[in-house]
Amino acid sequence: MAYTEEEIRHWLEEVKDPEIPVLSLNDLGVITGISVLENGKVKVEMTPTFVGCPAIDYMKSDVKEVLAKHGVEEVEVRVSFDTQWNSNMISEKGRQALKDFGLAPPPKHNLIVELDILEEVECPNCGSHNTDLKTPFGPTLCRSIHHCFDCKETFEQFKPI
Ligand SMILES: [Zn+2]
Known part of the structure; x- marks a missing residue:
């Protein structure tokens, strides 16, 4: 072979x-x-x-x-749709790549996405958790938009699903 x-x-x-x-x-x-x-x-x-x-x-x-x-x-x-993709399948390397790109990686979850994990997102710019969900509907299906109260930046998160 x-x-x-x-x-x-x-x-x-x-x-x-x-x-x-x-x-x-x-x-x-x-x-x-x-x-x-x-x-x-x-x-x-x-x-x-x-x-x-x-x-x-x-x-x-x-x-x-x-x-x-x-x-x-x-x-x-x-x-294939045999298995359903979920954001836990993103590797550690992938999470780091998202962060470097300025996108908050989706938090690992127990397959039940509660609203609070959408709201307490770590800011990829300064690492603060003092952030707020602005809209769950970002520029693409897979992203939500957040605001950081500490560095005053708006950032996007790769949504957990
Ligand atoms: Zn920040």
Whole structure:
């Protein structure tokens, strides 16, 4: 076999979220399955973060493009809804990347998102928890807008779901 599943996963680090160019789909937890078949064909399974996410077609072709660059010619990308994506699937590295990008990472939760975790968000600029939710509807489906009382900055959070 010319390549392994680990190599494929490593190469897929190059595929970034189209809205958050510092975050790879891998770290976002969107790549939920990789298999290398005997004939060298690669199957990639993706679980979209939000149903009807308009970026999914873009991400699919990006996955194929990156793998083609590494010599993987036959790639099948399957969008799967078998498991539901949730924001706990974002890796630690992904959380740090979000923070560096100026987006508050979603807090880990027990799959029940209560309003208070939307309200007490740590400011990515100064680390203060003295913040307020301005609107749960940010510029994209996955972001909410917050205000920090300490550094007076407005920031966005990648919403916990
Ligand atoms: Zn602040």
